[in-house]
Amino acid sequence: MQSQALDPLDRKLLQALQLDGRAPFNRIADVLGVSDQTVARRFRRLRSTLQLRVLGITDESRLGGNTWLLRLGCTPDTAEQLASALARRPDTAHISVISGGTEVMCAMKPRTRQARDELLLDRLQRSPRVTSVSAHCLLHRFYGGPLGWLSKINALSPDERAALSPPPVCPGTDGVVLDAADEALLAVLARDGRAPLTELQASTGLSESAVRRRLDRLRSTGVLYLTVQFDNEHFGNDVVAMLWLTVAPAALAEIGRALASHVEVSFAAATTGQANIVAATLHPSTGDLYAYLSDTIGALDGVRSAETTLTLRQVKQLAYEPGR
Secondary structure (H helix, E strand, C coil): CCHHHCCHHHHHHHHHHHHCCCCCHHHHHHHHCCCHHHHHHHHHHHHHHCCCEEEEEECHHHHCCCCEEEEEEECCCCHHHHHHHHHCCCCEEEEEEEHHHCEEEEEECCCCHHHHHHHHHHHHHHCCCEEEEEEEEEEEEEECCCCCHHHHCCCCCHHHHHHHCCCCCCCCCCCCCCCHHHHHHHHHHHHCCCCCHHHHHHHHCCCHHHHHHHHHHHHHCCCEEEEEECCHHHHCCCEEEEEEEEECHHHHHHHHHHHHHCCCEEEEEEECCCCCEEEEEEECCHHHHHHHHHHHHCCCCCEEEEEEEEEEEEEECCCCCCCC
């Protein structure tokens, strides 16, 4: 399925799901002016052609946790094996082989300090084929998380966006404590963000009304958000790059906001390390990446240096699917 095969309705449906991944098909159909059957049929086709997945993601920062970006140097014969091993962990995401096949990049969201230290200080350090470990803690997210790249494709009109947007996250809701039923719900939704209420009831033993209340609480506090996983290439974005920017501290917030507004940027955050801003970007070609670096990044006052790495193979986005 080529990018030109995505017609306006496909793009509207994708953006609608990015806004609210659990929106009922009849609600989406009503806003878009089509039938329920049309929305359901398009959804099934996009699942097949774009590998479309709606996933429920736990925002660990709302639970007092941190996200780490790992850059792991390794011998060339180890990269794929290392990436696959990391991908099988439930606390990892966005795993790619980069740098000519001698480096693996991985986002890690450890729930506990023990889990973090076990990986960073024990397992990776004792692996003879891992030649270097660089760990960067994310300090502030400028774009990403609930704000996926599909939010930038401008497929929906302002009125359609307003009608399909879920209620905003309540402010001041950090430090939420989860119980066993919450964890069970989140585990099911991590595999399928649109899992029916009957499946969520079976996983928790709760009534339908209790499950609905749990879902509402998890979403309103920001602990749970829904996002869309799909193949970038079908939008013509064959080049996926990570930018590691060294920025003057006084310019961090301004440059972060600027990056968040760029259509090329799917993720941007302030981070620890020599490069204090990291951004994931999408481009049709290396020429477009060059133009973005020279014309757009180069025009930002306060950027002192930029390192660029290209993704050779993406092993895991948010959910691990061996064989893809």
